[in-house]
Amino acid sequence: AQSVTQLDSQVPVFEEAPVELRCNYSSSVSVYLFWYVQYPNQGLQLLLKYLSGSTLVKGINGFEAEFNKSQTSFHLRKPSVHISDTAEYFCAVTATSGSRLTFGEGTQLTVNP
Amino acid sequence: KAGVTQTPRYLIKTRGQQVTLSCSPISGHRSVSWYQQTPGQGLQFLFEYFSETQRNKGNFPGRFSGRQFSNSRSEMNVSTLELGDSALYLCASSLAPAGDYYEQYFGPGTRLTVT
Numbered sequence: 001a002q003s004v005t006q007l008d009s010q011v012p013v014f015e016e017a018p019v020e021l022r023c024n025y026s027s028s029v030s031v032y033l034f035w036y037v038q039y040p041n042q043g044l045q046l047l048l049k050y051l052s053g054s055t056l057v058k059g060i061n062g063f064e065a066e067f068n069k070s071q072t073s074f075h076l077r078k079p080s081v082h083i084s085d086t087a088e089y090f091c092a093v094t095a096t097s098g099s100r101l102t103f104g105e106g107t108q109l110t111v112n113p
Numbered sequence: 114k115a116g117v118t119q120t121p122r123y124l125i126k127t128r129g130q131q132v133t134l135s136c137s138p139i140s141g142h143r144s145v146s147w148y149q150q151t152p153g154q155g156l157q158f159l160f161e162y163f164s165e166t167q168r169n170k171g172n173f174p175g176r177f178s179g180r181q182f183s184n185s186r187s188e189m190n191v192s193t194l195e196l197g198d199s200a201l202y203l204c205a206s207s208l209a210p211a212g213d214y215y216e217q218y219f220g221p222g223t224r225l226t227v228t
Binding site: 045092 | 117144146148155156157158161168169171203205207214215216217218219220221222
């Protein structure tokens with residue numbers, strides 16, 4: 001089984017500041033890793049994914065994440081945030097042999113002017 | 114291409130009643146997964162269907178059931194509703210389940226309120 005821990009439940013930042021949302025995972029098997037974003041009253045949208053290869057993955061809206069196998073982490077970063085980035089962000093994992101997603105508890109990112 | 118659609122978007126039911134939620138996947142997608150999202154428990158996997166067969170099941174009581182039709186549309190049913198079943202129910206579709214990775218696309222969800 002897999003588990004995901006998002007280390008911050010809320011992250012307030014000012015517009016144009018950099019941000020990092022932290023995610024650690026636990027698994028006894030190989031995994032794929034994901035970051036999803038959820039805007040109010042909407043479903044989940046995939047920001048980026050790590051399947052294999054380069055440990056630095058780039059996603060939509062200027063987000064990127066780095067897979068660190070030794071630290072079992074997959075932190076999400078953006079160098080300069082906008083008001084429109086205010087949303088809840090979920091880190092998720094699935095075994096490479098499966099399709100069932102296990103999600104973290106979510107991080108509410110609030111970008112203030 | 115149309116996205117994943119879920120109906121209804123909002124639903125209010127009374128304890129003890131049953132409810133059926135519907136999910137239409139993206140055209141060509143054969144796998145449908147269901148997730149429950151609550152403030153207390155977060156996002157939890159309910160079950161996954163592929164080609165009308167349940168492929169995977171989460172840790173939910175038997176009151177939660179689902180099915181998939183030949184056109185890949187899926188329904189989930191919750192019987193004898195409890196207050197704790199109030200949640201956002203999300204459906205996700207993908208081309209196929211296990212094996213090669215296929216991205217899951219989520220619908221907007223059905224907000225169920227049990228009173």
